Amino acid sequence: MFRKRMGLIAATVAAGAMLLTACNGDDTAVGSAASGAADVASGAADAGARAADAAKAALSSLDFRGGTAKQNNAPANTGDFANPAGKPTTPAGAKWVQLSATKAGALDPVVANGAGFTLYRFDKDTADPSQSNCNDACAVTWPPVIVDPHGKIFIDGIKKKDVGVVKRADGSLQVTLGGWPVYRFAKDLKPGDTNGQGVGGTWFGVTPDGRKAGGGAVPVPSVTSGAPAARPASNAVLFDDKDFADNGSQGLSGKGCQNVSRDDIASSIQAEGSLKIWTGADCTGRSKVIEGDVADLAGIGFDNDVSAVFFG
Secondary structure, X not given: OHHHHHHHHHHHHHHHHHHHHHHHHHHHHHHHHHHHHHHXXXXXXXXXXXXXXXXXXXXXXXXXXXXXXXXXXXXXXXXXXXOOOOOOOOOHHHOEEEEEEEEEOOEEEEEEOOOOOEOEEEXXXXXXXXEOOOOOHHHHHOOEOEXXXXXXXXXXXXXXXXXXXXXXXXXXXXXEEOOEEOEOOOOOOOOOOOOOOOHHHOEEEEOOOOOEHHHHOOOOOEEEOOOOOOOEXXXXXXXXXXHHOOOOEEEEEOOEEEEOOOOOOOOEEEOOOEEXXXXXXXXXXEEEEEEOOEOOHHHXXXXXXXXXXXXX
16 A cells, blocks of 8 residues: 555656646746747847837938029039939939929929929838839839938928938938938929829829928829810820839830730820820721820720820
8 A cells, every 4th residue: 555655745746847837948938939030029129229220320421501502503504403303313413402392283282302303202111101103114214312421301391300311221321201212203304393192192292391292182183085186195105004103114205106016905095295196007996086195094994905196
C-alpha cells in the first residue's frame, strides 16, 4: 500500500511539473509575440517621429518671403520661371517656389505657382502624416512641386502655417499645403489652364489651405451633336486608358477625316479645340462633336469605339 501511495504522489508531482513547464512555454511564446508586436509598433512610431523631425528641420532651413517672386526681384530663368510647361522640375527651377492664391477657370480660390500654372493635390496621398504616393510615371504626368533644401518659398495670399514640405521617395523635398503634397499637371500648357481638375476622380486643384478647389467637383466634358465650333482642333492624342494614362497612345493631325491606326481602343482623348469622333473608318457610323479633352469616353458612349476623327 505504501509503495502504491508513493508512486501515486510521484506521478502527481511529475504531472504538475510537466503542466508547469508547458504553461511556462506558452507564456514565453505569447510574451515573445507581444514583445515583437510592440517592437514593430515602436519602430513605426519612431520612424514617423523621425520623418516629422526631418520635415521640421527641412522647413526651418527654407527662406520664406512675403509677396511674389517678381516683387522680391527673383532672377530670371530660376525657380518657377525656369520650369517648362508640363515638364518635371529642373535644378534651376527648384531654387524657389511661389504659392499664390488666385482664380483659374471655374476654380476660385486655387493656388498657382510663379509662372501662373495651377497646382493640384492627389486623393491617394495623405496629409497627416504628409506623404506622396505619386512616383515614377505618375510623377511625369504630375510633376511634384520641388524646392531645394535651402531654397525660397514666396507666399502670396497664403498663410505660412499652411505651408510645409515632405521628403519624397527620391529624397527631394516636395511642397505641401495643409499637409497635402502639391503638383503641376503635364497637360496644362499655358498659365490658367485647369485640365487636371477632376482627372480620375482623384486629382483636384488645391486651395490655399490644402482643400479641394471647386469643392472637389469633377467637370463634365463639353459635348455637342452639331457642327464643330469656331476653334477647331488640328491634332489630337488618343489614349488607350481613361484619364490620359499613358499606357499606350496614338496621335492624329491634319485636316478633314483621319483614320485611327489602332481603332476601337481609345478610352480618353486630348485636343485643343473641337473635333468630331466617329465609330467607323472614313468618318462613318455614329459621331459626336467634342470640345477639348475627354477624360473618359465611356461617359459619352465612345469607349473603345473610335475609328476616325474629323478635324476642321
